[in-house]
Amino acid sequence: MEQPIYYSKAEYIETDTGNKVSRRATIAGPQNIILGGKTVISSGAIIRGDLRRTNPGHAVVISLGRYCLVGENCVMRPPYKTYRGNFNYYPMKIGDHVHIGANTVVEAAIIGNHVEIGKNCVIGKFTTIKDCAKIADNTIVPPNTVIPALSLFAGSPGRFMEDLPESTQEIVEAHTKTYYTRFQPFDPRER
């Protein structure tokens, strides 16, 4: 039913689990990044997996769930703080079915499942976003904010606007799944 969203076949790398990552995205420290599968990283996105904790051993810096979308020119950067005199980065965990709009900067600590973040947002350090929340376009979420489940935040600073409908989970899930199926390769040389 839905129209396909075409992307240039040459630009994207598809992994075994169905992740589609643009070659124009900057992925720093890929060994510290986990993609859940069927996740799309759009062109121009910057994912800072290199900003890891300064302790020895392996560390997951950024993990994304299934059916996520990191929009064009997004910046995903793990949050940092100085705790007891030690400067450190902290991991960022993002659940399933999370869409992040274009040009958004994310420094959240935890983002739940079925979360929609609009375009041109700034999600401050150590923000916690609960399940099924929605951030409207152009929202500035200050550091340490907690966004409860099923609430719409908008404005600068981001404030609670309204409750989202009870069926938000189903809507977002359907939307992210169709988005992934619509996201199709298009090779101009073939046609």
Add this chain to the structure above:
Amino acid sequence: MAPSVLYHCPCLSTSPIPPPPHLPSSSYNFHLLHTLFFCEECDAVRCNRCVSIEVSSYYCPNCLFEVPSASVRAEKNRCARNCFMCPNCRNTLSVVPSDPPDTGDMRLPIPASALNGPPFFLYCNHCRWDSAQVGITFEKPTGLAAQLQKHEDSAPDSLEFERLKEHFEPFLRASSLSASTSTGHPTAHISSAAHSHHLHANSITAAASAALARDIPGVGKYNPLARSTSARGGITKDKSINKDEMAEYRSRLDITKASAYGTGGGEIDVEFMKHIEDIGEVASLEQRWLNSWAGPLKTQELKPLRIPLRSKRSKRCPACTHILIKPEQKAQSVRYKIKLVAATYLPAITASLPHAQRHTAELAKKSLGKSTSAANDDEKNAASDMHAGKTYLFQLALSNPLYDPIQVRLSVQRMHVSTAAAKEGASSTEKARRPPFAVSLPTSTFSVAAYAEAWEYDDDDEMFGLDDDDDLLGRGGRDLEGRSGKAKTVGVLEKRANTTLVGGEVVIGKEARGNVKFNMLVSYTYRSDDPAPSESNDGEGISTKMAPKAPEIKTFAFYTVVDLGHIIPREESRVAESDL
């Protein structure tokens, strides 16, 4: 703008026919499908505007602590832990020690758990307000609300409020008693039913509405079900019920002298205003508005606010009081114990305009070579516009959420018929005017296949995508043919899984303007004797109740409003074409 389909909720109105779509009031009656509920008992659609709501639990939106309802009132509906709002910008405040080690640095302040000692204060990460400005500091970084409690309780306005509460306590108790006795007998006569305006009336609202009705003559009891029922008759009867022979309230302080105690008002404010140099010195209306009582006038006196609690709510059908929504107890859970939403009962309808879709698809393909995609937005919009005096095709995709196939019949509500019905023929001009466009839809019934769980897990994306592509091309070809002979475009175009695609056609008049927006009646029949296991109880309830003779076939009808988009009037369209 993309074409939209909204669903009608009659909201207990006596006539099931929605208002004509060109009236502005029509938008209040139509909702997105996923915001609607469905009452199985009444077999009717319910919306957020007509359901009755009960609070099932309270929680703080910042610390997510679930507050037991007993302490909600004692804590004045606000978080009593460590959560405060910035009085300037309403952002959440964080606790910081007074002496960060690296003050010269541009880094954010270190949280309370750092090495530094007292005093602590509250700091806003957004606007850099801090509580030391208003002289609020803390000995330890925990239990801040308790530490602030002293200040709060000794404030004159808080004491006054306590006194007011004490004064009205007996009255509230009396009215809640009478309300509860009348709720015990829902079939009692009109006056008691009016008193407890509906079965789940809250004692406080009942008291408030009784007081309003008493104080302002002519204002009826708040009665959502029948607002126009004899209000005056209700008042005379209520007089006997409400024994409000109360003593006159005497305030703690004489209000004319209150400004001397620092509550503001009177001479002191005038003096302050005289010497004001900057508009920022006065607290804005918004900064003072959200307080329970009068806040300080000066910006520099604004105090941190405890964060108001939020609630999870369960929803009931307004007619039969069956529960439609019952959330799980846990505050941050998004699951529901009971969730009867319309999307699981009514077919989902999405509208699309093939001519606009083709255009955007071509644009998308063209723009692949370029790096920017946002530049085409204007062109996209132009493509979805419709010009007056032309004929356009549109498509409606119906998806069946039921586990049984349904037979659907669509019919367009005639514009002039609806205005006549709504206004009792009073508007002859409306009647006489020709509708600006004519819509043709397939008149025969068509089937939409049953929903099967398996289709949801259609993970074979490659195949699915190719299918989609082919369909698109095929459809495009058909559409082109359709311009000459419309037999192929109006009717069922395609069936896939639980979705059926139906084509329609709209002929736009030469002088048309506004939006192509029409009411559409959707009626469908389905077998209800074989319900899904999960809803077997409810299914039996309906079939026995509704049709004892033929239990297996059921019909349900609902109205929708389809908005296909804006019509470009004649003159404008010429300009647009010459531009191109």
